[in-house]
Amino acid sequence: MTLHQNYPLRWQKKNFSINIFCSIPNIATGILIKADKAYFVVDPGDGILRDLNKDIGTKNILSISNAFITHGHHDHVGGLWTLLTYMRVMHKKSPISIHFPYDCVEIDSIYNAFLKVYSKTIPYRIKLKPIKNNNRIKSKEVTINPFPVVHKEYLQDGISTRKVPALGYKFSFNGMNICYGGDTAYCIELVKHAKNSDLAIIEAGHDSDTHDDIHMTMQEALSIGKSAKEFFLVHVPE
Ligand SMILES: [Zn+2]
Numbered sequence: 001m002t003l004h005q006n007y008p009l010r011w012q013k014k015n016f017s018i019n020i021f022c023s024i025p026n027i028a029t030g031i032l033i034k035a036d037k038a039y040f041v042v043d044p045g046d047g048i049l050r051d052l053n054k055d056i057g058t059k060n061i062l063s064i065s066n067a068f069i070t071h072g073h074h075d076h077v078g079g080l081w082t083l084l085t086y087m088r089v090m091h092k093k094s095p096i097s098i099h100f101p102y103d104c105v106e107i108d109s110i111y112n113a114f115l116k117v118y119s120k121t122i123p124y125r126i127k128l129k130p131i132k133n134n135n136r137i138k139s140k141e142v143t144i145n146p147f148p149v150v151h152k153e154y155l156q157d158g159i160s161t162r163k164v165p166a167l168g169y170k171f172s173f174n175g176m177n178i179c180y181g182g183d184t185a186y187c188i189e190l191v192k193h194a195k196n197s198d199l200a201i202i203e204a205g206h207d208s209d210t211h212d213d214i215h216m217t218m219q220e221a222l223s224i225g226k227s228a229k230e231f232f233l234v235h236v237p238e
């Protein structure tokens with residue numbers, strides 16, 4: 001079973017909405033959540049600035065208050081440098097918090113490199129928020145529940161794998177909620193959080209029908225998606 005999504009995927013319920021600009025494994029992810037007047041960016045992969053610019057424009061990009069990173073793979077963080085630099089060039093004033101799995105070295109490294117290059121000329125504050133115990137986060141009337149997921153990557157030999165620090169997030173606002181699993185194999189935490197959510201965004205990135213610890217098969221993703229009121233299957237190889 002294959003599935004071709006036409007991006008962007010959009011969902012809205014009252015003043016709570018999500019735009020998935022892109023979600024293609026190994027290429028790019030880019031997601032924007034809007035809760036009333038608050039803007040959150042989720043997994044700012046390559047192309048995020050282009051897509052945000054087209055969708056919400058400079059003024060609103062500068063008001064983005066939070067970034068949520070599921071894990072450090074390039075297709076989920078590749079646009080972060082661009083976004084931070086654009087905010088610097090355009091004189092962002094308000095702070096931005098970056099939430100990410102503790103031990104996600106990519107975010108620490110991008111942040112440290114950014115500070116090293118621009119230390120004296122960053123007009124806004126960057127607050128790094130590594131997530132260790134999956135405590136709930138509150139910001140701009142939105143409650144965010146991070147939860148652990150299971151995601152692995154291949155080592156150089158192409159056979160052995162290692163675990164990647166990876167999270168999913170459940171965003172709740174005004175009695176509505178969106179569950180985004182990020183990249184994950186079938187896991188009980190995602191099953192739990194996706195169930196009965198208003199929208200579940202589930203990756204179906206596995207290219208075969210056999211279960212593994214890297215991505216979900218289409219059948220696994222469907223079974224979780226169907227437990228939510230509405231769902232999108234994303235991150236399907238093209
Ligand atoms: Zn990915």
Ligand SMILES: [Zn+2]
Pocket residue numbers: 071073151183
């Ligand atoms: Zn990944």
